[in-house]
Amino acid sequence: MAGELVAGLSRVPVRAVRGVHGVGRRANAALRRAMLRRRIAWETWFRLGRHHRAEIDPFHLLRVDPEKLHHLMDLTSDQFRRERWDVRDGDWDLELPRLKEDLQFASLMAHWRDGVAWEETPFLQDVIQRVDRGERFWHGCASRDEVRKRCERLDGLYLQSPRKGTVPNGS
Numbered sequence: 726m727a728g729e730l731v732a733g734l735s736r737v738p739v740r741a742v743r744g745v746h747g748v749g750r751r752a753n754a755a756l757r758r759a760m761l762r763r764r765i766a767w768e769t770w771f772r773l774g775r776h777h778r779a780e781i782d783p784f785h786l787l788r789v790d791p792e793k794l795h796h797l798m799d800l801t802s803d804q805f806r807r808e809r810w811d812v813r814d815g816d817w818d819l820e821l822p823r824l825k826e827d828l829q830f831a832s833l834m835a836h837w838r839d840g841v842a843w844e845e846t847p848f849l850q851d852v853i854q855r856v857d858r859g860e861r862f863w864h865g866c867a868s869r870d871e872v873r874k875r876c877e878r879l880d881g882l883y884l885q886s887p888r889k890g891t892v893p894n895g896s
Contacts, residue, residue: 796821797830837883843876
């Protein structure tokens with residue numbers, strides 16, 4: 726696999742693939758996605774997996790039972806972007822905060838499982854206070870209206886998940 730990827734993709738930037746003449750837009754989009762996936766797989770193998778026998782598949786989905794999640798890794802999105810490739814030693818993972826003690830998680834569960842109105846949850850009260858002080862908070866919300874729209878979007882996702890399941894980011 727690696728030889729094929731190296732020969733085929735290491736020299737071709739994905740943006741150079743414009744499509745194939747005479748083929749529909751959907752087919753060209755599928756071709757570009759396939760080439761991008763192969764390029765990412767190659768780059769992942771090159772960066773992380775080439776020294777090991779186990780094949781690394783960055784597109785392999787791991788199924789996790791939400792009921793088995795008990796701890797929270799509290800990273801900002803910037804920290805996640807910087808540290809996602811890190812392999813750390815030590816006992817940093819032994820003192821992670823409990824998920825049930827997280828204000829946002831507890832408020833989401835109170836809203837969806839117990840029927841508490843969004844505005845009555847502690848997390849949303851904190852968000853609204855911050856927004857009223859002029860802070861951009863909770864995915865960049867800067868007004869009560871943006872907070873309300875975010876809540877509506879989350880409710881929509883929550884309601885559709887039993888029918889459609891969850892969809893990985895970027896899909």
